[in-house]
Amino acid sequence: MMRVRLVVEYDGSDFAGWQVQPGRRTVQGTLEAAIARLVKSERRIVVAGAGRTDAGVHAEGMVCAFDPPRVLPLTAFVHGLNALLPEDLAVRSAELAPPDFDPRRDARxxxxxxxxxxxxxxxxxxxxxxxxxxxxxxxxxxxxxxxxxxxxxxxxxxxxxxxxxxxxxxxxxxxxxxxxxxxxxxxxxxxxxxxxxxxxxxxxxxxxxxxxxxxxxxxxxxxxxxxxxxxxxxxxxxxxxxxxxxxxxxxxxx
Amino acid sequence: MMRVRLVVEYDGSDFAGWQVQPGRRTVQGTLEAAIARLVKSERRIVVAGAGRTDAGVHAEGMVCAFDPPRVLPLTAFVHGLNALLPEDLAVRSAELAPPDFDPRRDARxxxxxxxxxxxxxxxxxxxxxxxxxxxxxxxxxxxxxxxxxxxxxxxxxxxxxxxxxxxxxxxxxxxxxxxxxxxxxxxxxxxxxxxxxxxxxxxxxxxxxxxxxxxxxxxxxxxxxxxxxxxxxxxxxxxxxxxxxxxxxxxxxx
Structure with a gap:
C-alpha cells in the first residue's frame, strides 16, 4: 500500500471551501475526481486534508494525503494531476508518506x-x-x-x-x-x-x-x-x- | 467646460481590452456607461484613453479624460463612479485637467x-x-x-x-x-x-x-x-x- 502526501495551492474564490459537499464545487471533491481519473478508478479515492478551509479562503500550502489503488511515479501525481485540475487548483509537490500519516492529527x-x-x-x-x-x-x-x-x-x-x-x-x-x-x-x-x-x-x-x-x-x-x-x-x-x-x-x- | 482626468485600475481578465467594441465588455465602454449614469446623461460621454490595452492586459495606472456635461465635485468621480463600476474596474483618482488635455498625445x-x-x-x-x-x-x-x-x-x-x-x-x-x-x-x-x-x-x-x-x-x-x-x-x-x-x-x- 502506497500513501501519498500532496502540497496543494488554490485560489478559493470559486470554491465552496475544502470539504466535499453534494452538488457544490469543493477543493477536496475536485482533487478526488482528478485522482480517480488519473488512476482510472471507479471508486472514490478519499483525500484527507490537514483542515477545512472555508468558502473563499485560499491556500498556498494545504497538505493532504490519500492511498492510490495502484503505484505510480510521484511525478505523475504532480504533472499528471495538474493537467487534469482546473486553473484555480494545483498540486505543488507529492511525496511518499508513512502508511499511517494523518495530515490533520499529525500537524504540529x-x-x-x-x-x-x-x-x-x-x-x-x-x-x-x-x-x-x-x-x-x-x-x-x-x-x-x-x-x-x-x-x-x-x-x-x-x-x-x-x-x-x-x-x-x-x-x-x-x-x-x-x-x-x-x-x-x-x-x-x-x-x-x-x-x-x-x-x-x-x-x-x-x-x-x-x-x-x-x-x-x-x-x-x-x-x-x-x-x-x-x-x-x-x-x-x-x-x-x-x-x-x-x-x-x-x-x-x- | 470642465475636463476631468482619471487614473484607472483594472483586472483585464474579463475585458475585451480598453477600446469600445459593439457587443463586447470593454474598459472604455464600462467607464463611459458608469459616467453617463453618474451625471444622468442620455448621450454617450466619450472617454479618451492614454492608449489601448489589449484583451487580458491589466492596468494599475491607465490615464483617461472626459468632459462631464455638468459640474460635480471631483470626489464624486472617484467614490460615485466606484460605487457604480464592477469589482474588476475602479477609479484611483480624479483631477481637473486643462480643457485641451489629450491623454494620448500629451503622454511623455x-x-x-x-x-x-x-x-x-x-x-x-x-x-x-x-x-x-x-x-x-x-x-x-x-x-x-x-x-x-x-x-x-x-x-x-x-x-x-x-x-x-x-x-x-x-x-x-x-x-x-x-x-x-x-x-x-x-x-x-x-x-x-x-x-x-x-x-x-x-x-x-x-x-x-x-x-x-x-x-x-x-x-x-x-x-x-x-x-x-x-x-x-x-x-x-x-x-x-x-x-x-x-x-x-x-x-x-x-
Missing part, C-alpha cells in the same frame, strides 16, 4: 496570512485576495493587541458561533502585523485553530486599528470567552493558508 | 510590467497575473538582451503583424529583468509603444532565457525589421500598464 502547526488593502479607494487587482479597509488604521494599537493574543489562551471569544470544538485552548506562536503603506498583512502561526479563529482575530485587529476596541481590553475579551466581546469576523477572501508543519516523520512544506 | 512616457512565474509547477494564485514559464531561465543572458533593447531603435521587428504605425522608431528608457526566485518581472519604460511591442519584448527575452535566441543577436534582429526574427509574443495576462507620465501641464500618476 499552521501559518495563515490575512491580507488588507488599506486605502480610500478599492483595488481591482487585489479584489480577490485582500479585504478592503477604507479608513486609517492605528498600526501601533494593532501590534499591541496582537501581542496580547500571542501565547496559550482559551480562544472561545474568537470562534464561529456554531463551532463545537471540545477544547478551546490554543497556542499562537506568532501574531504579526506587517507593512506600512496600503498593503498590510496579519500573519498568524499556531498549533491548531478553531473555526473562524483567524478571521475573528483579523477582524478584531482591524476594529482595534479603527479605534473601536481598546487594545488593552484584549486580555479581558479572551477571559470573557464571549464571541460578542471580540470584533468582527473578517471576510474569507483575505485569508490564505500558507503552510502546515509536521514533525520529524514528514518534512515541513517547502 | 509609460511604464509596463510583465510578470513571469518561472517554476516547474503552475501557481493558481498567480494564474491571472503571471505567464507560467516552466523551464530554467538564464537571467544573465536575458539582462544582456535587455541592454541591447534600451535606447532609440526601429522596433518594427517587435510589433503586431497588422500594426500600421507610420513611424516605428521608439525610445526605451529602461528594460529591466528583476527577481531571482520563481517570481520574475520585466519592467519596460519608454516614450511610446507599438502594438504588442512589450509582449514581443517579453517573449523574446524568455526565448533568450531558454537559449533559443542568442542575446548577441538582438542588434541584428532590430536591424532586420523582421517580426519573424524576434521571439514569441508573450500572453496578455502577464502584462500590466503601471503608469503614464506627463510633462509639466499635468502631474505624473501618483
Amino acid at each position: 502547526g499552521k501559518t495563515y496570512r490575512y491580507r488588507l488593502w488599506n486605502h480610500p479607494v478599492r483595488s481591482p487587482l487585489r479584489a480577490r485576495r485582500c479585504w478592503h479597509v477604507r479608513g486609517p488604521l492605528d498600526l501601533a494599537a494593532m501590534r499591541e493587541a496582537a501581542a496580547h493574543l500571542r501565547g496559550t489562551h482559551d480562544f472561545s471569544a474568537f470562534r464561529a458561533q456554531g463551532c463545537e470544538a471540545k477544547t478551546t485552548v490554543r497556542t499562537l506562536r506568532a501574531v504579526e502585523v506587517r507593512g506600512s503603506g496600503p498593503e498590510l498583512e496579519i500573519e498568524v502561526e499556531g498549533t491548531a485553530f478553531l473555526r473562524f479563529m483567524v478571521r475573528s482575530i483579523a477582524g478584531t485587529l482591524v476594529d482595534v486599528g479603527q479605534g473601536r476596541i481598546d487594545p488593552a481590553r484584549i486580555p479581558e475579551i479572551l477571559a470573557s470567552g464571549d464571541r460578542a466581546q471580540a470584533g468582527r469576523t473578517a471576510p474569507a477572501h483575505g485569508l490564505t493558508l500558507v503552510a502546515v508543519y509536521y514533525g520529524d516523520r514528514t518534512k515541513a512544506h517547502g | 512616457g509609460k511604464t509596463y510590467r510583465y510578470r513571469l512565474w518561472n517554476h516547474p509547477v503552475r501557481s493558481p494564485l498567480r494564474a491571472r497575473r503571471c505567464w507560467h514559464v516552466r523551464g530554467p531561465l538564464d537571467l544573465a543572458a536575458m539582462r544582456e538582451a535587455a541592454a541591447h533593447l534600451r535606447g532609440t531603435h526601429d522596433f518594427s521587428a517587435f510589433r503586431a503583424q497588422g500594426c500600421e504605425a507610420k513611424t516605428t522608431v521608439r525610445t526605451l528608457r529602461a528594460v529591466e529583468v528583476r527577481g531571482s526566485g520563481p517570481e520574475l518581472e520585466i519592467e519596460v519604460e519608454g516614450t511610446a509603444f507599438l502594438r504588442f511591442m512589450v509582449r514581443s519584448i517579453a517573449g523574446t527575452l524568455v526565448d533568450v532565457g531558454q537559449g533559443r535566441i542568442d542575446p548577441a543577436r538582438i542588434p541584428e534582429i532590430l536591424a532586420s525589421g523582421d517580426r519573424a526574427q524576434a521571439g514569441r509574443t508573450a500572453p496578455a495576462h502577464g502584462l500590466t500598464l503601471v503608469a503614464v507620465y506627463y510633462g509639466d501641464r499635468t502631474k505624473a500618476h501618483g
